Amino acid sequence: MSAGLxxxxxxxxxxxxxxxxxxxQDWGLQxxxxxxxxxxxxxxxxxxxxxxxxxxxxxxxxxxxxxxxxMAEYPITDVxxxxxxxxxxxxWNSILMEHLRYRSFQIEVGLDYYTYGxxxxxxxxxxxxxxxxxxxxxxxxxxxxxxxFRNFKFHWYxxxxxxxxxxxxxxxxxxxxxxxxxxxxxxxxxDIHYNDITGEYTYYYQIPGQLKNDxxxxxxxxYAQLLGQSAAGCHxxxxxxxLE
Numbered sequence: 001m002s003a004g005l006x007x008x009x010x011x012x013x014x015x016x017x018x019x020x021x022x023x024x025q026d027w028g029l030q031x032x033x034x035x036x037x038x039x040x041x042x043x044x045x046x047x048x049x050x051x052x053x054x055x056x057x058x059x060x061x062x063x064x065x066x067x068x069x070x071m072a073e074y075p076i077t078d079v080x081x082x083x084x085x086x087x088x089x090x091x092w093n094s095i096l097m098e099h100l101r102y103r104s105f106q107i108e109v110g111l112d113y114y115t116y117g118x119x120x121x122x123x124x125x126x127x128x129x130x131x132x133x134x135x136x137x138x139x140x141x142x143x144x145x146x147x148x149f150r151n152f153k154f155h156w157y158x159x160x161x162x163x164x165x166x167x168x169x170x171x172x173x174x175x176x177x178x179x180x181x182x183x184x185x186x187x188x189x190x191d192i193h194y195n196d197i198t199g200e201y202t203y204y205y206q207i208p209g210q211l212k213n214d215x216x217x218x219x220x221x222x223y224a225q226l227l228g229q230s231a232a233g234c235h236x237x238x239x240x241x242x243l244e
Contacts, residue, residue, distance in 0.1 A: 051116055051188045058115045072110025076103060095177055105182050116187040120203070126179025131167040133158040142169075152215075 044050040057064050079096060081089045096102040113119040129142040131154050138160040145167075147156035153166040191204040 048188060054115050054117075055188070068111060068114045071114050073107050076106045076110070079103065099178065100180070100182055102182075105184075108184060112184060112187060118187050118192075120185035120187060120190055122183045122185065124181040124183050125173055126176050127171045127173045130170050130172055131156060132170065133161060133163055134165060134168060135163040136161040 044053060058068055059065070079102065081092055083089060109119045109121055130139050131142050131145050131147065132139040136158060138158055140159070142154065145154075145156055147154045147167070149155070154169060155165065156167050157164050158167075185205065189206040189208065191206065193202045193204065194200075195202070
């Protein structure tokens, strides 16, 4: 071997143990793990990053997409209404199958579970947001009132006493089957905190940016349709709210 190829550092340059197994600077750079390479730097650092890759492969890989669909649909069976009263069968069939689309909803929940490894659901009950005058106590639905939403408060003219100022707000739940909705929460927007001492789980909803902006600017389709606690989260500049 010529001196030009070897030189003073020739033994190090052509050593078989250079780079990964060297025990000192004389044997080259030593990595933290003999299996570590550049590809490891692109692995998801958080669960949320992993969720994005799960969604990506579900959407672009035809084999994964077909398998997930089949696993989500296979265990779903027909709903049996065990009663002899035809009126009850018709009522519950109308509620579950036609209004709530319960069977297709179960399949959609299965898609979340087999794509992300988790599924989060809840029931939404209809409510009416009411505005109450602080002077005379007159109360009207926010949808029927003329108000100006500023600084997270409803400013309005009371139609009864002509008082102008912030109104008291409350949410009144109503009994209306048509307003009930089954909600699938996107696992990418939910943080789950586990308490090692109590063994309890706390779920936090990451409020989407578009919805948060609608609330802040006073979009009537944003704030008026939200529960008070959700709007309070934006008012306090929080980006997430507890789902409990």
